[in-house]
Amino acid sequence: MSSTVRRGLVAAAVLALGSTAAVATATSASAAVSCKVNYSASEWQGGMSVNLTIQNLGDALNGWTLAFTFPNSGQKVSQGWSGNWSQSGSNVTVTAMDWNKSLSTGGSTSIGFNGTWSGSNPAPTDFKINGVSCNGTPQSPSPSPSASPSASPSPRVSPSASPSPRVSPSASPSPRVSPSASPSPSYSPPPPGTHVDNPYAGATGYVNPDWSASARSEPGGSRVANISTAVWLDRIAAISSGSAGNNSMGLRDHLDEAVEQDAANGSAPLTIQVVIYDLPNRDCSALASNGELKVSQNGLARYKSEYIDVIAGIMADSKYSNLRIVTIIEPDSLPNLITNVNNFQACQEAQSSGAYVQGVQYALNKLHAMSNVYTYVDAAHHAWLGWDTNFQPMVNLFHQVATGTTAGVNSIDGFIVNTANASALTEPYFNINTTVNGQSVRQSHWIDWNWYVDESSFATGLRNALVAKGFPNTLGMLVDTSRNGWGGSARPTGPSTSTNVDTFVNESRVDRRIHAGNWCNQSGAGMGERPRANPAAGFDAYVWIKPPGESDGASSAIENDEGKGFDRMCDPTYTGNSLNGNNMSGALPNAPVSGHWFSAQFQQLMQNAYPPLS
Numbered sequence: 001m002s003s004t005v006r007r008g009l010v011a012a013a014v015l016a017l018g019s020t021a022a023v024a025t026a027t028s029a030s031a032a033v034s035c036k037v038n039y040s041a042s043e044w045q046g047g048m049s050v051n052l053t054i055q056n057l058g059d060a061l062n063g064w065t066l067a068f069t070f071p072n073s074g075q076k077v078s079q080g081w082s083g084n085w086s087q088s089g090s091n092v093t094v095t096a097m098d099w100n101k102s103l104s105t106g107g108s109t110s111i112g113f114n115g116t117w118s119g120s121n122p123a124p125t126d127f128k129i130n131g132v133s134c135n136g137t138p139q140s141p142s143p144s145p146s147a148s149p150s151a152s153p154s155p156r157v158s159p160s161a162s163p164s165p166r167v168s169p170s171a172s173p174s175p176r177v178s179p180s181a182s183p184s185p186s187y188s189p190p191p192p193g194t195h196v197d198n199p200y201a202g203a204t205g206y207v208n209p210d211w212s213a214s215a216r217s218e219p220g221g222s223r224v225a226n227i228s229t230a231v232w233l234d235r236i237a238a239i240s241s242g243s244a245g246n247n248s249m250g251l252r253d254h255l256d257e258a259v260e261q262d263a264a265n266g267s268a269p270l271t272i273q274v275v276i277y278d279l280p281n282r283d284c285s286a287l288a289s290n291g292e293l294k295v296s297q298n299g300l301a302r303y304k305s306e307y308i309d310v311i312a313g314i315m316a317d318s319k320y321s322n323l324r325i326v327t328i329i330e331p332d333s334l335p336n337l338i339t340n341v342n343n344f345q346a347c348q349e350a351q352s353s354g355a356y357v358q359g360v361q362y363a364l365n366k367l368h369a370m371s372n373v374y375t376y377v378d379a380a381h382h383a384w385l386g387w388d389t390n391f392q393p394m395v396n397l398f399h400q401v402a403t404g405t406t407a408g409v410n411s412i413d414g415f416i417v418n419t420a421n422a423s424a425l426t427e428p429y430f431n432i433n434t435t436v437n438g439q440s441v442r443q444s445h446w447i448d449w450n451w452y453v454d455e456s457s458f459a460t461g462l463r464n465a466l467v468a469k470g471f472p473n474t475l476g477m478l479v480d481t482s483r484n485g486w487g488g489s490a491r492p493t494g495p496s497t498s499t500n501v502d503t504f505v506n507e508s509r510v511d512r513r514i515h516a517g518n519w520c521n522q523s524g525a526g527m528g529e530r531p532r533a534n535p536a537a538g539f540d541a542y543v544w545i546k547p548p549g550e551s552d553g554a555s556s557a558i559e560n561d562e563g564k565g566f567d568r569m570c571d572p573t574y575t576g577n578s579l580n581g582n583n584m585s586g587a588l589p590n591a592p593v594s595g596h597w598f599s600a601q602f603q604q605l606m607q608n609a610y611p612p613l614s
Contacts, residue, residue, distance in 0.1 A: 038055075047114070064130060205227070207261065239310050280293040312366040326374045430509075444501045486511055564593050
């Protein structure tokens with residue numbers, strides 16, 4: 001596949017919308033309203049990722065159907081998001097989802113797809129909304145009363161699904177691109193300390209000396225030892241002295257080291273990533289990463305005064321003002337309030353006390369106030385939030401949290417998915433629209449009626465929904481690709497030929513976990529895409545937030561002073577529970593306490609890296 005990516009292929013069509021009767025007559029007296037569609041494509045040899053923005057320039061709509069025709073018969077949609085996509089020949093139709101079917105006057109929504117092409121890849125121009133086409137100047141509404149479409153498209157509703165299992169604490173919506181694609185070439189850095197749209201663009205990444213030393217101590221580890229990974233502040237003591245186990249440096253030590261690395265890098269800015277991770281009743285549904293603070297023991301007040309205030313005070317030191325400090329806000333916290341309140345008493349307490357919401361809001365207010373600090377809120381992963389019952393409620397909660405901060409939705413620079421998890425970035429051999437012998441892949445046990453099959457499509461869909469909810473278009477997505485490569489001999493090389501939907505999915509998927517809800521030290525996982533900025537439109541970066549080689553949790557009970565318990569999902573002999581379909585845990589044996597170095601895991605991650613390590 002060519003490494004050349006062509007960006008910015010844009011076609012715009014202005015569309016006149018009206019009632020069903022207006023569609024039939026399409027005359028100037030039909031009181032048609034107007035809208036515009038922007039088609040923006042990133043392209044590589046044989047493949048493309050496309051974003052379309054529908055903007056309503058006329059009367060409010062309650063339901064829309066977009067139709068267009070590819071100019072070339074070799075152009076195909078392989079995976080679409082934020083709409084119900086179908087293609088017949090060269091004709092493509094998209095109907096609205098329930099959450100984006102209403103468009104107010106001046107409102108817009110973004111949808112998109114990944115696709116393939118052969119021969120050439122011209123942009124379509126004959127867009128239609130609700131059957132009405134207009135490829136010229138926007139029409140003003142006629143003086144006669146304008147009617148809304150007589151019938152809204154009926155978005156598909158997925159069958160009710162059980163709340164998805166949680167993930168281990170771990171790190172845009174945008175379409176995916178070819179693994180060989182490179183970011184945009186030219187970049188002129190703004191003055192140091194300026195708050196930029198994407199803190200990763202044009203920047204070098206901080207190399208954590210603690211993690212780098214552990215990596216170099218492993219055979220072959222020097223190949224990745226200079227890759228930027230995040231610093232985890234998983235307890236109050238870690239701020240000053242570093243975490244037990246692998247890390248000896250505190251926050252100020254890391255920032256001082258970052259200043260030195262920045263000076264050595266010349267004119268390029270430096271980005272350092274810090275995980276904010278100590279909410280009271282932290283990880284309320286998983287024992288392996290339980291924290292030190294408890295809601296019932298004045299935990300929220302301590303979180304504010306002993307944890308966030310101290311972190312913010314250190315970051316505010318003027319000698320760090322030229323650094324770009326990216327903060328990853330509380331992995332797994334807010335998603336637990338959507339899916340696990342009914343199953344875990346600690347989650348019920350976190351919800352009823354308001355500790356998670358208030359804690360995250362407090363962190364956002366303190367950190368966003370510094371112009372060189374960037375805030376990315378954790379958004380779990382597709383196999384946790386990808387069902388209708390979870391997806392929109394999560395979007396609503398994120399919006400509620402943001403609007404309760406001083407800066408509102410602008411207090412959040414972006415969201416991060418797949419933190420410390422192993423969900424595949426892309427599934428190359430099937431997508432959510434694939435059918436097998438007349439059955440949708442959504443009916444397979446692996447996908448289980450989820451609307452997403454990988455993190456790229458989930459991040460894209462999530463971003464589009466968040467922007468539609470009121471977040472700014474500058475919202476950027478991060479994907480933690482530190483452990484989702486799934487290379488090695490077990491990686492499929494093409495789609496299955498089976499006509500059984502379960503067999504097809506299981507033989508085709510690159511994610512080789514036993515169950516998509518398994519999260520702890522997964523057997524067979526590999527390092528994924530190396531960190532890079534602007535991998536696709538709407539994605540700020542692929543990042544390594546969970547440092548490869550640091551354990552998710554102990555495979556047996558181990559006494560420790562970090563508040564971390566023994567979770568059976570980290571036990572390789574565990575036969576599972578209802579949240580993972582009563583499957584084996586898929587965890588590696590002989591694992592230490594979470595955050596401590598796990599040599600066997602590191603070696604496996606290098607062996608199964610995809611793209612492979614050189």
